[in-house]
Amino acid sequence: MHPVIQHLKNYYPLNPTAENMLTERLASITFSKNDFLLKKGRVCQHFYFLEKGALRGFYELDGKEITHWFGFENNFITSFHSYITGQPSIENIQFLEDSTVWAISKKELTELFDAFHEIERLVRIIYEQYYMQLEERYVNAQFKTAAELYTDLIHRAPHILQRVPLGQISSYLGITQETLSRIRKQHAQ
Amino acid sequence: MHPVIQHLKNYYPLNPTAENMLTERLASITFSKNDFLLKKGRVCQHFYFLEKGALRGFYELDGKEITHWFGFENNFITSFHSYITGQPSIENIQFLEDSTVWAISKKELTELFDAFHEIERLVRIIYEQYYMQLEERYVNAQFKTAAELYTDLIHRAPHILQRVPLGQISSYLGITQETLSRIRKQHAQ
DNA sequence: CGCCGAGTTGAACTGAATCAAGAAACGTGG
């Protein structure tokens, strides 16, 4: 079975016709480590599904790169603000590993919404889940010390330390690399 | 025209039949200042529209109340996590002023999704807007000093200082009341 | 072999928290 269809079953089951129409419109693309899925200034016209690999969204602030999210296997990926508004993206999306994604254009997905109520429902449900995740992350972040943020993260995503450079994790947590390095040292002992 | 229908036109226009079916299911409720729309531990079974007034969502942390969002006129309101998952809410929702809300139950809204594709589309579009807002708030919050958070807030919502106690604003910004008081003093001079 | 990016370590500094005490504003009942 198609890996995207397989994953969508976790949210809402589609009937076979809708599944087929969707599958036909999904294009597989492979990328190498350090490739960009999207560069700042371009409009994000696609909705992606990351089958294998890892990536990050980051923007520049005072000459430093701020990674504000990571994507791993089975995550839906897009530069949301740009995708929805059609405006140029402020963020870059870059691969951290050799990766495989499935892509569908906004135009095609919108057409599928018109043709299949249930596909729009599926996306509505996916939005709900992603909204809750974002909200949770937000509430968890505030009022925590750097050390708490770190331990929370390795509980939630223990693999992240092996797969992502320290500097990217530290900006994701909103602390400096030096502080994260010290915390990690404490933690290991 | 019904105030909810009026506001929905900003997102996606409904046909008259859908408008009527929706309007019939909306119940108007008035509350007084300090009333609770939802108390911690209860399941949020409704989706609300705040026609007039103001409210806040808050939770307890170390014996202190942390206000993590505000709602004003024309905002959609619910305890999202509880509403979606059906689990007891961690947060309270309390009115800051005498208010008027329109309510629809989750059951009825779900039935409307089944009956009218376009109502589900409307909600999908509303989710997109609210997701972007949350994302924006998140990115803006990190890496800002307390003073920057304050000036950003009064630009975005200048009315908030008149309508909301300082202690609630400070926890919303993730700083102490003392710090906000000092910043505000600096700012005024 | 030497360079380069990633990570570590140290010392000084600073923004904001904490703790504590007053002042002002509010609303509630007599």
Place this chain on the structure above:
DNA sequence: CCACGTTTCTTGATTCAGTTCAACTCGGCG
């Protein structure tokens, strides 16, 4: 409508977590 108690806000002194800046280590790779 005033008096009293409670909540909200302000101000000061001290402390501390985390930043900044700078130097150093380590491992990989051309």
